[in-house]
Amino acid sequence: MSDRLIGAVADLDEPAALATARAELAAGTDALAVIEACRAGMERVGERFGRGEYFVSDLIMAAAIFARVTRLAEPLLSAGPRPTRGTVVMGTVKGDLHDIGKNLVVLLLRAAGYEVRDLGVNVPPQRFVDALAETGATVLGLSALLTTSFGAMKATVDAVEAAGLRPRVRIMLGGGPVDARVQALAGADAWGATAQDAVNLCRGWVAHAGAS
Amino acid sequence: MPAPADAQGLYREREERIRRAMALETVDRLPVIYMGTAFSPRYTGMSIARFCADPQARVDATLAAMERLGDLDGINAVPAGRITPALSRMWLSRVAVPGRDLPEDSLWQVDEAEVMTIEDYEAIVAQGWPAFLRGYLPRVIDPAELEANRSWVKAHLAGVLRRFREAGFVPLSCGATAIPFEYLCGARSMQEFFLDLHRRPDTVRAAMDVMQPALIAEGIAAARASGIPAVWVGGWRSASALVSPRLWNAFVFPYLEAMVTALAREGIVPILHFDQDWTRDLARLRDLPPRACVLNLDGMTDIRRAKEILGDRMALMGDVPPALLSAGTPDEVQRYVRDLARDCGPTGLLLCAGCDTPLDALPANVEAFVAAARELGHTEAR
Numbered sequence: 001m002s003d004r005l006i007g008a009v010a011d012l013d014e015p016a017a018l019a020t021a022r023a024e025l026a027a028g029t030d031a032l033a034v035i036e037a038c039r040a041g042m043e044r045v046g047e048r049f050g051r052g053e054y055f056v057s058d059l060i061m062a063a064a065i066f067a068r069v070t071r072l073a074e075p076l077l078s079a080g081p082r083p084t085r086g087t088v089v090m091g092t093v094k095g096d097l098h099d100i101g102k103n104l105v106v107l108l109l110r111a112a113g114y115e116v117r118d119l120g121v122n123v124p125p126q127r128f129v130d131a132l133a134e135t136g137a138t139v140l141g142l143s144a145l146l147t148t149s150f151g152a153m154k155a156t157v158d159a160v161e162a163a164g165l166r167p168r169v170r171i172m173l174g175g176g177p178v179d180a181r182v183q184a185l186a187g188a189d190a191w192g193a194t195a196q197d198a199v200n201l202c203r204g205w206v207a208h209a210g211a212s
Numbered sequence: 213m214p215a216p217a218d219a220q221g222l223y224r225e226r227e228e229r230i231r232r233a234m235a236l237e238t239v240d241r242l243p244v245i246y247m248g249t250a251f252s253p254r255y256t257g258m259s260i261a262r263f264c265a266d267p268q269a270r271v272d273a274t275l276a277a278m279e280r281l282g283d284l285d286g287i288n289a290v291p292a293g294r295i296t297p298a299l300s301r302m303w304l305s306r307v308a309v310p311g312r313d314l315p316e317d318s319l320w321q322v323d324e325a326e327v328m329t330i331e332d333y334e335a336i337v338a339q340g341w342p343a344f345l346r347g348y349l350p351r352v353i354d355p356a357e358l359e360a361n362r363s364w365v366k367a368h369l370a371g372v373l374r375r376f377r378e379a380g381f382v383p384l385s386c387g388a389t390a391i392p393f394e395y396l397c398g399a400r401s402m403q404e405f406f407l408d409l410h411r412r413p414d415t416v417r418a419a420m421d422v423m424q425p426a427l428i429a430e431g432i433a434a435a436r437a438s439g440i441p442a443v444w445v446g447g448w449r450s451a452s453a454l455v456s457p458r459l460w461n462a463f464v465f466p467y468l469e470a471m472v473t474a475l476a477r478e479g480i481v482p483i484l485h486f487d488q489d490w491t492r493d494l495a496r497l498r499d500l501p502p503r504a505c506v507l508n509l510d511g512m513t514d515i516r517r518a519k520e521i522l523g524d525r526m527a528l529m530g531d532v533p534p535a536l537l538s539a540g541t542p543d544e545v546q547r548y549v550r551d552l553a554r555d556c557g558p559t560g561l562l563l564c565a566g567c568d569t570p571l572d573a574l575p576a577n578v579e580a581f582v583a584a585a586r587e588l589g590h591t592e593a594r
Contacts, residue, residue, distance in 0.1 A: 012410065014410070014411070054456065055452075055453065055454060055455055055456045055457075056406075056453065056454040056455070057406040057409065057410075057454060057455050057456050057459055058456050060402075060403055060406045060407065061406065061407060061410045064403075064407055095318060096321075097308060097321045097323060098321070098324075100324065100401075100402050100403065103403065104403075146319055146321070146570075146571075147534050147535055147537075147538040147539070147570040147571070147572055147573075148318070148319055148538075148570065148571055148572045150538065150539060150572075176488075177533070177534055177535040177538075177570075178535070179535055181535065181536075181539050181540065182535060182539055185539055
């Protein structure tokens with residue numbers, strides 16, 4: 001795996017990351033290995049964020065670098081199934097049009113190797129249920145910025161329960177005013193204060209699911 | 213309602229209490245300040261659509277809510293004009309309006325999108341901020357709507373302020389500004405703007421340098437128009453939790469320091485309405501002119517750290533979290549206010565909801581806030 005590419009991504013050096021990725025792909029390095037190196041760089045970014053060395057502006061930059069490197073490498077990937085760490089359904093709940101936090105979570109989850117079905121904003125509970133059923137996802141992420149959306153978060157959790165999917169689906173909440181009180185109110189499994197928290201939760205949950 | 217003579221006396225008493233708290237002087241009790249933009253119509257039975265469409269109804273609902281809540285000293289931001297054009301103007305974004313784009317009784321929402329282009333940075337430099345803004349605003353709001361609102365404010369501002377004063381409520385500020393970072397972030401969308409800061413810092417800085425004097429002038433003009441020597445200075449996306457120190461030191465603090473200094477020089481108190489978490493950079497705020505501004509926090513910044521670091525430099529206002537007012541209980545609210553008054557009083561503290569009392573705040577919780585602030589805010593015993 002390319003230490004140079006890992007380092008460039010981790011240091012948010014976009015020109016160096018792109019130049020390194022281009023050079024490696026041109027030299028015949030497997031496209032998947034390039035993406036994996038980029039992913040390893042993203043993990044370092046996540047660690048630095050966790051240590052308080054990086055901030056949201058850094059996560060946004062890192063996710064943009066990851067997206068650009070992936071765009072370079074993807075056309076060169078061989079056909080066939082691609083490795084994934086698991087599937088997550090994400091969306092901003094009904095009545096709420098905010099998507100910045102949700103989009104950042106989607107970018108980071110994809111960079112961490114998860115397949116994400118992003119349902120967008122103002123998503124009614126049934127659409128979440130349908131997407132969980134279609135994808136077989138084991139994690140559902142619900143986002144909201146408005147306190148008035150807490151009810152929609154609870155309604156969505158209730159709909160997942162009513163559809164009989166709750167035993168296999170872990171539900172995480174995020175967004176400005178969300179906290180442990182809102183998690184309890186909605187009946188979710190966890191909440192995150194930052195986009196990186198969502199990645200960490202998924203890592204724990206998907207590993208847990210695989211072990212059970 | 214108190215008799216007119218009593219009302220005048222009550223008003224002067226509240227005004228003096230607020231002035232002393234802002235100046236870090238001792239007070240008989242902690243001032244209790246109302247900030248309940250969206251809560252007011254819901255609390256008084258008015259539809260959100262009407263509240264947004266009719267500026268007079270907005271004033272009526274706010275005053276009715278304050279009178280029903282009782283013994284409040286003042287109001288953080290006076291409702292002058294319609295809320296949604298003001299938001300469009302500040303975020304440089306389209307705003308989804310209840311009754312027009314959203315259901316009648318739902319909350320308005322900023323539709324944040326990449327409306328401003330990369331080329332627009334150069335246009336700002338070439339045209340100057342006021343001319344650029346005139347050309348830009350039609351992308352996010354009908355100019356006629358904006359002009360109608362401006363005309364309404366011009367014609368009615370004095371009357372609106374008089375109504376609040378006659379009711380005994382002290383207007384802390386009326387009118388707003390912010391550093392260039394916030395305007396550009398709204399116009400470009402947060403994601404694109406943060407990438408711009410990394411990819412083309414010099415281009416962004418050049419635009420900011422052109423915008424800054426105009427935005428300071430806006431703050432001064434707002435204070436002059438209202439006659440209130442204070443102005444609301446917003447900060448939300450420029451918060452420390454969102455911006456790396458390198459970017460914050462280059463694109464946030466220098467502009468904030470210059471703006472606060474310039475306003476203070478004019479005798480205007482910036483009410484720094486800072487949403488999100490600013491804890492990392494509280495020590496930098498010590499570099500702002502002393503006793504010249506108020507730090508208005510929303511519950512995400514560690515207000516106790518703020519007291520420890522800035523207690524001798526600026527008054528704090530806040531910070532009962534909106535989520536607590538929506539999803540908590542009256543007992544929890546009371547405990548929060550008790551702890552806040554104990555830890556951050558007795559001087560230099562104004563009790564207020566963090567950011568804004570939300571639309572769906574439980575009336576019992578907001579009433580508990582006011583009652584607790586009155587009961588626990590007395591300072592002589594402590």
